[in-house]
Amino acid sequence: xxxxxxxxxxxxxxxxxxxxxxxxxxxxxxxxxTLKPYNDKKLTxxxxxxxxxxxxxxxxxxxxxxxxxxxxxxxIYVVDDKGNRSFYGGRYREKKLNDSVIESVLSGxxxxxxxxxxxxxxxxxxxxxxxxxxxxxxxxTNNKQYALFIRPNVELQFGELRILFSIILMMTIILSILFxxxxxRYIVKPIIKLxxxxxxxxxxxYNVQLQIKRQDEIGKLANYFSRMTKQLEQIEEMRQEFVSxxxxxxxxxxxxxxxxxxxxxxxxxxxxxxHSYLSIIxxxxxxxxxxxxxxxxxxxxxxxxxxxxxxxxxxxxxxKLVIRxxxxxxxxxxxxxxxxxxxxxxxxxxxxxxxxxxxxxxxxIKFNHQGGSISIKIRNDGHVVEVEIQDTGIGIKEEDxxxxxxxxxxxxxxRIRKESSSGLGLAIVKQIIELHNGxxxxxxxxxKGTSFILxxxxx
Numbered sequence: 001x002x003x004x005x006x007x008x009x010x011x012x013x014x015x016x017x018x019x020x021x022x023x024x025x026x027x028x029x030x031x032x033x034t035l036k037p038y039n040d041k042k043l044t045x046x047x048x049x050x051x052x053x054x055x056x057x058x059x060x061x062x063x064x065x066x067x068x069x070x071x072x073x074x075x076i077y078v079v080d081d082k083g084n085r086s087f088y089g090g091r092y093r094e095k096k097l098n099d100s101v102i103e104s105v106l107s108g109x110x111x112x113x114x115x116x117x118x119x120x121x122x123x124x125x126x127x128x129x130x131x132x133x134x135x136x137x138x139x140x141t142n143n144k145q146y147a148l149f150i151r152p153n154v155e156l157q158f159g160e161l162r163i164l165f166s167i168i169l170m171m172t173i174i175l176s177i178l179f180x181x182x183x184x185r186y187i188v189k190p191i192i193k194l195x196x197x198x199x200x201x202x203x204x205x206y207n208v209q210l211q212i213k214r215q216d217e218i219g220k221l222a223n224y225f226s227r228m229t230k231q232l233e234q235i236e237e238m239r240q241e242f243v244s245x246x247x248x249x250x251x252x253x254x255x256x257x258x259x260x261x262x263x264x265x266x267x268x269x270x271x272x273x274x275h276s277y278l279s280i281i282x283x284x285x286x287x288x289x290x291x292x293x294x295x296x297x298x299x300x301x302x303x304x305x306x307x308x309x310x311x312x313x314x315x316x317x318x319x320k321l322v323i324r325x326x327x328x329x330x331x332x333x334x335x336x337x338x339x340x341x342x343x344x345x346x347x348x349x350x351x352x353x354x355x356x357x358x359x360x361x362x363x364x365i366k367f368n369h370q371g372g373s374i375s376i377k378i379r380n381d382g383h384v385v386e387v388e389i390q391d392t393g394i395g396i397k398e399e400d401x402x403x404x405x406x407x408x409x410x411x412x413x414x415r416i417r418k419e420s421s422s423g424l425g426l427a428i429v430k431q432i433i434e435l436h437n438g439x440x441x442x443x444x445x446x447x448k449g450t451s452f453i454l455x456x457x458x459x
Contacts, residue, residue, distance in 0.1 A: 008184045016176060032119045040115035040135065046074075047137040047150050048110075058141050063088075070153075077131055077149040078139075081106055090153040094130040097149070101136065105147035111136030114151070127154055190218045194225060206233035250291065253284035297355070297428055308349045308435060315385060316341035316378055318350065322357040323376070329365045336373040344378050344385050346458045352432045353456075359425040360452055364391035367450075383458055390451040396444040404442065405430040 054065055062078075063086070070076050070089025077095075078086045079102055105111050113134045134149040190212045197208045208229050212222035260277040263269070269277075319341055323330075330337060364374045372392040379386040396404060405426050433440045438456040 008188065009180055012180045012184070013177060016173075016180075036117065037115055040112050043114060043135045043151065044110060044112065044137075047135045047148065050150070051137045051139050051148065054139060054141065062139075062141060062146070066148075073153045075129070075134075075151050075153045077134070079106075079147050079149075081145045090129075090155060092129055092131050094132075097131040102147050105136040105138050105149075106145050108138050110138075111149070113149075129154070187218070190222060194222065197225065197229070201229060201232065204236075206230075206236060250288065253288040253291075256284045257281050257288075291424070295424070308352070310347050311350055312345055312347050313350050315344050315346050315348075315353070315387070317343075318354060319357050319361075319376060319378075319387070322354065322361055325358075326361055326365060329362070330374065333365065333368060334371045335365065335368055338373060338375040340377040342378055342380070344380060344458075346385055346456065348436055348456065349432075352435070356429050356432050356454070359429050360389045363425065364389060364393065364450075367391070368393040372449075381455075384455050385458055387454045387456070388451060389454075390449065392449040395446040395448055395450055396442075397446055398444075401442060401444060405440075 050069060054060065054062065066076050066078060066086075066088045073089075075090045075092060076088040077092065077097075078088070101111055101113075111134070113132050113136065117128065117133050129151075131149060134151040136147055136149045139146040139148050190210075193210060193212060197210055200206075200208050206229055208226075210222050210226050212219060260281050264274060264277055320339070323337060323339070361374070361376075368374065368391050374392075375388070375390040377388045377390075379388070430440055433454055433456065436456050438454060440455075441453045442450065443453075444450040
């Protein structure tokens with residue numbers, strides 16, 4: 001079975017056949033243990049009624065009487081004490097009957113052949129047209145002894161019904177197989193589409209549209225597949241953009257370094273020009289070094305496997321240390337630093353969080369107005385510590401807020417270039433916070449300032 005369609009069709013047909021066989025066996029067992037005693041009792045009553053009526057009306061010719069009963073839908077076998085045999089009604093498939101049974105009935109006993117019929121899973125006794133599967137009663141008339149054996153003529157009584165049921169059964173089987181073929185195609189068709197879509201994705205073609213509008217499990221699978229396709233397409237675009245940005249960010253300082261290095265070979269430069277060009281080369285080298293360092297940091301964060309080295313430390317002391325480290329920068333801009341940093345012990349990666357505070361505080365200083373302010377607060381909220389870093393800087397446009405954590409995203413490229421930024425700092429911050437199962441939110445008003453709120457579990 002090479003295809004799912006064929007596998008489902010064969011499986012369903014096998015289940016139908018197996019179910020039919022099991023139904024036959026179960027119904028047969030039900031007949032043998034429940035219906036057979038009831039049929040025996042019912043037919044015995046009928047046989048005794050025939051016996052009683054005839055014995056009370058001896059003037060009736062027994063042959064005519066039994067012939068009429070046979071026409072009503074019964075198979076009758078009569079044998080007298082001299083061994084003479086007569087059949088009325090339908091024919092028996094098998095006319096073998098033990099002589100001891102005949103002698104027993106002739107002597108006055110009732111023969112319960114239906115109740116005593118052997119149990120078999122493959123044969124339903126009700127339809128077994130044999131002399132052994134009958135009810136035997138004695139009949140006495142004109143001082144003559146008869147043994148009468150009777151059973152219903154199933155072919156006569158249920159002939160039309162048997163044909164009708166046979167037609168119904170055959171039509172059910174044929175239509176069931178036909179509907180299985182059609183319905184299975186309906187089930188498998190979306191899977192075929194998914195398979196084709198998967199092949200396209202494997203070839204790197206992510207623009208796949210699945211027109212599957214079902215509400216079942218296959219419909220859900222198709223929806224999730226479509227989402228996955230869009231995410232893969234976005235990831236591919238981000239990968240290409242990332243490669244392009246990295247190439248650009250590396251190429252730009254290298255071109256500056258190369259150009260000014262070649263210019264320095266000239267003997268016509270003044271000392272002031274030479275010193276200026278060397279400063280530019282130094283700044284571009286620093287920017288290139290920062291970029292490579294941040295790329296390595298992102299690469300290590302992307303692995304997310306046993307990367308965190310958690311220890312207990314005071315987050316307030318760590319932030320104060322970053323403030324002291326950046327003192328020259330914020331004093332140069334004459335910034336006011338407002339701190340509400342109560343001692344707060346958390347269990348986290350100390351080095352990574354130091355990187356977070358450094359990036360955020362450096363940005364607050366870098367993009368602040370001369371004489372502005374920076375507010376840093378720590379709030380304890382049960383098992384979570386909340387850190388807010390707010391500045392009075394240039395702010396961020398509302399349409400740019402959802403992109404600031406994207407790698408290489410730069411709000412004001414002209415200004416950022418002067419500030420030697422790579423556009424990776426906030427991406428690193430967000431990834432570190434998420435590694436700690438925390439969250440980061442940002443609000444900003446253009447021209448008035450920006451606020452970052454970080455929520456980090458204490459343990």
